[in-house]
């Protein structure tokens with residue numbers, strides 16, 4: 620799809636989201652698009668912003684801060700979606716509206732303490748290692764309720780839901796099975812946590828399965844920007 624213009628790529632992704640929602644009788648307004656801009660330059664972000672995308676996700680702090688400095692004139696909502704070391708929490712707490720990759724209590728406490736008072740609470744999603752892979756970050760499914768309970772004591776962050784990156788698969792049924800298991804954990808949490816209202820799941824290759832299972836945020840990189848270097 621690299622020959623397509625940014626606006627055309629966006630239209631194609633928006634069509635996929637709309638069709639996937641239709642196929643499972645969901646309102647596509649319940650699903651928001653996060654453009655994953657890791658490794659992409661600020662010009663590419665600017666073009667996609669002009670086409671109507673306002674939420675961008677970054678994985679690496681230094682890279683994100685360089686782009687934020689260049690794009691300071693745009694009202695972008697920045698989401699941090701990558702692994703985070705303790706020494707990065709202060710900058711993340713200051714420069715992002717959302718974190719999707721929370722999986723350690725120590726990081727949660729630091730983000731809460733370091734969130735500036737003049738900003739609203741930092742929206743945080745718990746990353747869940749839904750397929751129990753050694754290579755992946757994330758809280759184990761059975762540890763999610765306990766972790767979520769701890770977050771309610773932290774005033775600087777708001778617990779907004781769950782995120783996952785499942786085991787890679789091209790098979791729809793396998794994709795759907797992983798996302799369905801996360802959606803079940805999410806549904807059971809919501810009885811105790813009123814603020815928990817987002818499921819961040821689905822990428823370029825599997826957003827249809829994620830939407831069918833209940834995604835409210837899909838994180839799309841490749842199909843919006845083209846292949847990464």
Ligand SMILES: *Cc1c(COP(=O)(O)O)cnc(C)c1O
Pocket residue numbers: 655657678700701784822823824838839840841842
């Ligand atoms: C890179 C990345 C994505 C986007 O993946 P694509 O396959 O390029 O759409 C989504 N989520 C996370 C956490 C990522 O690191």
